[in-house]
Amino acid sequence: MALTKKIQNLILPLPVTLATHRAKKGDDSTDNIIALSWVGIVEHHPHMVNIVIGKGKYSARTIAERKEFGLCIAPVELMEQVDKCGYMHGSKVDKFKMAGFTKIAAEKIDVSLIAQCPIRLECIVKEIIPMKTHDMFIAEVVASHVAPIFLNEREEPDLSKMNILCYANDQYWSMGEKLQDLYYSKKD
Numbered sequence: 001m002a003l004t005k006k007i008q009n010l011i012l013p014l015p016v017t018l019a020t021h022r023a024k025k026g027d028d029s030t031d032n033i034i035a036l037s038w039v040g041i042v043e044h045h046p047h048m049v050n051i052v053i054g055k056g057k058y059s060a061r062t063i064a065e066r067k068e069f070g071l072c073i074a075p076v077e078l079m080e081q082v083d084k085c086g087y088m089h090g091s092k093v094d095k096f097k098m099a100g101f102t103k104i105a106a107e108k109i110d111v112s113l114i115a116q117c118p119i120r121l122e123c124i125v126k127e128i129i130p131m132k133t134h135d136m137f138i139a140e141v142v143a144s145h146v147a148p149i150f151l152n153e154r155e156e157p158d159l160s161k162m163n164i165l166c167y168a169n170d171q172y173w174s175m176g177e178k179l180q181d182l183y184y185s186k187k188d
């Protein structure tokens with residue numbers, strides 16, 4: 001079997017997130033949502049994440065200006081709303097209304113989070129790294145929320161209770177089942 005020589009994104013799968021942001025301070029009528037899968041973790045203490053947004057997009061401009069965003073992890077049940085947030089434009093459409101999402105005010109930043117998402121992070125932008133066609137936003141997570149019904153007895157997210165949506169090869173996938181705990185193979 002020949003290996004593919006085409007250079008393409010083969011880091012599969014990626015999570016599907018909904019980044020929320022607000023154009024005008026204190027004005028929730030200017031809230032918007034962008035679907036994002038190019039996201040990652042870049043530091044542990046403090047907890048830092050990165051998102052990558054195409055240059056010139058409405059969301060890229062707002063987040064660069066306001067320097068804060070919510071990052072809501074989407075479940076499979078929201079696939080259709082996610083898809084629409086991934087081609088509609090905040091400059092033209094109120095995506096909260098379009099998707100029928102309930103807003104929850106973030107605690108530490110001036111954005112709305114999405115109640116229907118089981119995991120919600122509040123992020124403050126620390127650095128913007130311009131790439132060729134995209135900008136990378138590196139942000140500190142200043143608060144994180146998991147809806148209580150999705151926690152296990154140790155107060156950790158219980159992934160068996162939420163069906164997280166994944167993105168790979170321009171397709172949506174679900175996560176599948178748990179196999180083992182991290183480092184289960186260590187002997188001591």
Ligand SMILES: Cc1cc2nc3c(=O)[nH]c(=O)nc-3n(C[C@H](O)[C@H](O)[C@H](O)COP(=O)(O)O)c2cc1C
Pocket residue numbers: 016032033034035036037038039052053054057058059060082083085086087088089090091167
């Ligand atoms: C599943 C999914 C993942 C996406 N990931 C990204 C991404 O990581 N970066 C990006 O710039 N656009 C991504 N998009 C496209 C944006 O969501 C899309 O351009 C959106 O319409 C921009 O919204 P805005 O005009 O309100 O800023 C993704 C779309 C979907 C459906």
